[in-house]
Structures are given as structure tokens and as C-alpha cells.
Amino acid sequence: MPENKKTTIPQWLTDIGEYLNKPLPPLLDIDLSLLSKRAPALVIPDGIAISVIIPAWNEEAYIARTLDALHRQTFPRDRYEIVVVDNVCTDRTADLARAYGADKVVSEPCKGTNFARQRGIEESTADIIAFLDADCVPPPEWLEKIYTKLTEKNHRCAAIAGSYIFHVNPTESLFLAQEIYRWIVMPTMSTLFGRLLGRGGVIIGGNFASFRENFNKINGLDTSFTFFGDDASIARKFGEIGFVEFDPLLYVLTSTRRFERDGLLKTNWEYARNYFKVMFDDHSRPKSKAS
Numbered sequence: 001m002p003e004n005k006k007t008t009i010p011q012w013l014t015d016i017g018e019y020l021n022k023p024l025p026p027l028l029d030i031d032l033s034l035l036s037k038r039a040p041a042l043v044i045p046d047g048i049a050i051s052v053i054i055p056a057w058n059e060e061a062y063i064a065r066t067l068d069a070l071h072r073q074t075f076p077r078d079r080y081e082i083v084v085v086d087n088v089c090t091d092r093t094a095d096l097a098r099a100y101g102a103d104k105v106v107s108e109p110c111k112g113t114n115f116a117r118q119r120g121i122e123e124s125t126a127d128i129i130a131f132l133d134a135d136c137v138p139p140p141e142w143l144e145k146i147y148t149k150l151t152e153k154n155h156r157c158a159a160i161a162g163s164y165i166f167h168v169n170p171t172e173s174l175f176l177a178q179e180i181y182r183w184i185v186m187p188t189m190s191t192l193f194g195r196l197l198g199r200g201g202v203i204i205g206g207n208f209a210s211f212r213e214n215f216n217k218i219n220g221l222d223t224s225f226t227f228f229g230d231d232a233s234i235a236r237k238f239g240e241i242g243f244v245e246f247d248p249l250l251y252v253l254t255s256t257r258r259f260e261r262d263g264l265l266k267t268n269w270e271y272a273r274n275y276f277k278v279m280f281d282d283h284s285r286p287k288s289k290a291s
Contacts, residue, residue, distance in 0.1 A: 042075075042144065042147065042148065044076065044147070047079075048079060048080060048081050048125050048126045049079045049080060049126055049127070049147060050079065050080040050081075050126050050129075050130055050143055050146065050147060050209075051080070051081050051083055051120075051125060051126035051128070051129050051130070052070060052080060052081065052082050052083065052130050052131075052132055053083045053120030053121065053124060053129060053130070053131050054066065054082070054083065054084045054085065054097075054120075054131075054132050054133070054134050055085045055087055055108075055113050055117050055131075055133070055134070056084055056086060056087060056089060056093050056097070056116070056134040057087045057088060057093075057116075057134075058089050058090060058091045058093060059089070059091075059093045059134035059135065060091040060092045060093050060096055062134050062135040062255065063084070063093055063096050063097055063100070063134050064096055064099075064100050065137055066132065066133075066134055066135065066137060067082065067084075067097065067101060067102060068100060069137045069138050069139075069140075070082055070132070070138065070143075071100075071101055072140055073138070073140055073141075073142065073143045073144070074140050074141050074143075074144045075143035075144045075147060080126070080143055081103040081104065081126065082101070082102045082103050082104070083102070083103065083104045083105075083106065083120050083123055083124050084097040084102040084104070084105045084106075085106055085107075085108050085116040085117070085119050085120045085123075086105060086106065086107045086108070087108050087111055087112070087113075087115065087116040088108075088109060088111045093134070094107075104123060104124075106119060106120070110223070112223060112225070112230075113205060113225075113230045114221040114222060114223045114224075114225050114230045114233070114234070115223045117131060117205075117221055118220050118221045118223055121212075121215055121220065126212070127211055127212050127213075128146070128147065128150055128209060128210075128211060128212070129209060129210060129211075129212055129215065130143065130146050130208070130209035131205060131207070131208055131209065132206055132207065132252065133205065133207075133252075133254065135206075135254055135255040136164070136206045136207065136252040136253065136254045136255075137252060137253040137254070138252045138253075139251070139252070139253070142250070142252065145249075146160065146209045146250070149245075149247065149250070150210070150211065157242055157243055157245040158200070158210060158214055158238040158239070158241050158242030158243060158244060159200075159208055159209065159210035159214065159234075159235075159238050159242075159245070160208065160209055160210070160244070160245045160246075160247060161201070161202060161203045161204055161207060161235075161245070161246050161247070161250070162204065162207040162208070162246070162247050162248070162249070162250025162251050162252065163182040163186065163204065163207065163246075163247075163248050163250070163251045163252075164178070164182075164204060164206070164207065164251065164252060164253075164254045165178065165182075165251045165253050165254070166178055166253075166255070166256050174256065182248045182251075183248055186202045186246055186248070187246050187248060189201070189202050190202040190243075190244060190245075190246035193235070193239075193279055194235075194243035194244050194246075195243050197279075198239055198243075199235070199236055199239040199279050200234075200235035200236050200237070200238040200243065200244050201235050201238075201239070201243055201244035201245075201246060202235060202244065203232070203234050203235040203238070203244055204231060205230055206252065206254065207250065207251070207252045208231075208234070208244070210238070214238065214242075217240075217241050218237040218238060218240055218241060219237075221233070221237070222234075222237060225278075229274035229275070229277065229278045232274060232275040232278035232279060233278050236278055236279060
């Protein structure tokens with residue numbers, strides 16, 4: 001009889017199961033002092049090394065879990081700050097963000113994802129700026145990976161971006177679509193548009209990072225994009241100074257709410273249509289500063 005082979009479950013699949021079944025922590029029941037002592041084997045200068053910016057519009061159902069995951073990072077807690085941008089919320093998002101340990105909760109009165117992200121850039125302090133959506137759950141090594149990749153690259157890329165993994169059962173059609181996009185479509189498109197056509201590449205707005213000086217070089221974000229096309233516009237602007245490196249292993253878990261609301265085909269069509277429109281539309285945009 002052939003010997004049975006041991007099946008190894010991928011870590012990201014284990015993460016999905018953990019966070020699907022994990023209850024929200026009680027308010028103010030996060031031991032930040034213990035978490036801050038968990039440090040990776042990295043040499044990190046004193047001070048705030050990474051600013052994590054979370055744009056939020058009526059995210060009271062998700063923000064607590066997002067912040068809880070950020071407090072459980074392997075990156076030292078005293079080396080990163082969490083900035084939540086209240087983008088005209090009418091619910092308890094801002095109160096929950098403060099209760100769950102956001103370092104700053106700031107308001108942006110102009111509604112739109114890039115308005116909120118830009119406000120976060122202006123209110124943050126670190127040299128590295130990372131973006132996370134309010135319904136995303138980063139795995140414990142997320143910030144450590146961002147810091148390592150950016151500092152190892154030593155400014156050879158304009159930004160780094162990662163993938164989404166949706167809270168779905170592996171038997172569902174969305175899971176297959178996610179894996180095709182994650183491993184084939186997005187890396188291919190990022191190489192094509194970023195390295196070959198000089199238009200940045202692929203950025204997922206809820207999972208990317210770059211150096212502050214790069215945001216200054218591109219004169220900040222294009223706030224004329226308020227939702228669809230917003231992340232593509234960021235990638236396009238980074239294309240003016242370099243390329244975006246897309247890493248399928250730099251993932252965050254995220255909700256399926258848009259697919260549940262609009263369906264798989266319609267949602268993918270809207271994202272794809274707006275991405276290509278931004279990539280091939282040469283309408284007037286602010287000039288970058290000379291590098």
C-alpha cells in the first residue's frame with residue numbers, strides 16, 4: 001500500500017479560519033504593554049518607523065477587528081502609529097477607533113477614499129506609510145514584511161502592494177477567482193503596466209506602502225478619484241517615479257461585502273473597467289516634482 005502523504009494547510013488558509021471564528025475582543029481589553037514587547041529580529045531606528053493609515057466611512061461593524069489585528073503585529077508597537085481617518089462617518093466608527101487604541105483619529109470632511117488617504121498622509125509622521133482598509137485584517141507579520149521589503153529594496157521600487165484574501169469557503173467560486181487574480185492576473189498586469197509601460201503597476205488601496213518622500217515626489221494623491229479608480233490612480237502616479245512591486249504573499253484578509261451586494265461579475269467588471277480607464281486615460285493631472 002502506498003504511504004499516505006501528509007497534507008500541509010497553508011498559513012493564509014489557517015488565518016481565514018481563525019478570523020472567521022474569532023469573536024471581537026471586549027472594549028479596552030487589549031494589553032498593549034505586553035504586545036509592544038514582541039519584537040522581530042530587525043534593526044529598527046528609534047522613533048516611529050511606519051504610519052498605518054485607515055480611511056473609514058461608517059465602519060463600526062469592522063473597525064474593532066482591524067485595530068485588534070494591528071495591535072497583534074510582530075513589529076514593535078512603539079515603532080508604528082495607527083491613524084484612522086473619519087471620512088464623514090455617521091456611526092460609532094470614530095469612538096470605536098479611539099476605544100481600540102488608534103493613536104490618532106482625524107476627520108476629513110470631503111468624502112472619498114483618496115481624500116481620506118491624503119489627510120492621513122498629512123497627519124502621520126513616519127518615513128514609511130502603509131494603507132489598510134477598515135474591513136481588512138492583517139496577519140501578524142504584515143508590518144514586518146512591509147518594513148523588510150521596503151528597506152531591502154532601498155528605494156528601487158516606488159511602492160509595494162499586496163493582495164486581498166476574502167473570507168470565503170475554498171469551495172466557493174469567489175475563492176477560485178481570488179487565487180487566479182492573486183497569483184496570475186495581478187502580478188502579470190503589474191509587470192506589464194509597471195515595468196514595461198511605465199504606468200506604475202497594480203495597487204490594492206487597502207494593502208500597499210511606500211516612503212513618504214515618494215508621496216511628496218508625486219505631489220500626493222489624486223483626490224478627484226473618490227472610489228472606483230482610486231487605487232489605479234495611485235499606481236499611475238507612482239509610475240511617474242518608478243514601478244510598483246506586487247507581492248501575492250503580502251496579503252490581508254478582507255470582507256466580501258461588495259460581492260455580496262453587487263455580485264462577483266459586476267464587481268470585477270467595475271474594478272477592471274476603471275483600472276484600464278485610468279491606465280489608458282491621459283487626461284491632465286498634476287506634474288510630479290523632479291526626483
